[in-house]
Amino acid sequence: MKNTGIKTEQKVNKIKNLFSRRSFIFTPPLKINMYDKAIKSGTDIICLELEDGIAPSDKSVARHNVIEIINKKKRSTNVEVLIRINSIRETFGLLDIAAILHNKIQPDGLLIPKIKSPEELKILDNLFTEKKLNTKFHAIIETNSGLEKANEIAKSSNRLESLFFGAVDMSAELKCLNSWNNLLYARSRVVHAAASKQLDVIDVPFLDLDNMKKMKEEATKSKNLGFTGKGAIHPKQIKILNTVFTPTVQEVRKAKKIINLFEESTSGLVLYEGKLIEKPVLREMHRIVNIFNKINN
Secondary structure, eight states: HHHHOOOOOOOGGOOOTOOOOOOOEOOOTTSSHHHHHHHTTTTSSSEOOOOSSSSSSGGGHHHHHHHHHHHHHHOOOEEEEEEEOOOOSSSSHHHHHHOOOOOOOOEEEEEOOOOOOOHHHHHHHHHHHTOOOEEEEEEESSSSSHHHHHHHHTTTTTTEEEEOOHHHHHHHHHTTTTTTTTTTTHHHHHHHOOHHOOOOOEEEEOOOOOOHHHHHHHHHHHHHTTTEEEEEEEEGGHHHHHHHOOOOOHHHHHHHHHHHHHHHHHEEEEEEEEEEEEEGGGGHHHHHHHHHHHHOO
8 A cells, every 4th residue: 555654653553452344245154265265355354144145954054164164264363254143033043152152263253133132132242251252243233123222232232343234124124115315214323323332333235236336425425424334245346345434544644643632631622623522532533543554554
């Protein structure tokens, strides 16, 4: 990447658990070599698929292959590897959880679909705590019940790292056409819920592979609404998504300046270009710098 002239000082990278989550892609584990291709795609997150993308007759094989990938495949420090399990209200989901709980090597996190209540995450949290595992959670808000309780879900577990928005299932539940305008309210509620706990919030993939221009436009709308990333259904979408969700040079300079101002301040307020900035914005400033540091290392 072209040198921007911005230094990446150690002191501005103090929040260690922030990840770059600009893009994600689902990887079907029925063909294990697909994982290697996904690692090389440039995506920030790989979601090993056990749910909707796998037929019931293939669930057992897919689960076995996912565990094999986690145990044997080389991991990249620049890519988060998640497993999208089946709903824990279903037998397949319970089998997924049992296999993961009993595996010594853990994925970076679980992508948990069709969440309807915060109790689901609390149950999972208890199970992983009992096993003394540090596995992180990512919840998909794609049901009407989940949307109604999005704020409670966001606050239900300290393991929770992000909320994903699922437009396909959500539009089906709301009985509306899956379009940006129709789902703007639902998207906004998910962004609002994520903000209540300073979680990352990731938008659904754009499904038309032949319209990259419209995909970029929708990704830009997502970013402007507050999303930190967006999904891909094909590797050719990832470069555009990463570009859209990568902070600009100006944004990085502003973030570093604000972080430095807070480091030099003894109060919860600082003045930046004539405007008062409160301390809660620090996490977003660190996230911006972390993304910059990642893509420049």
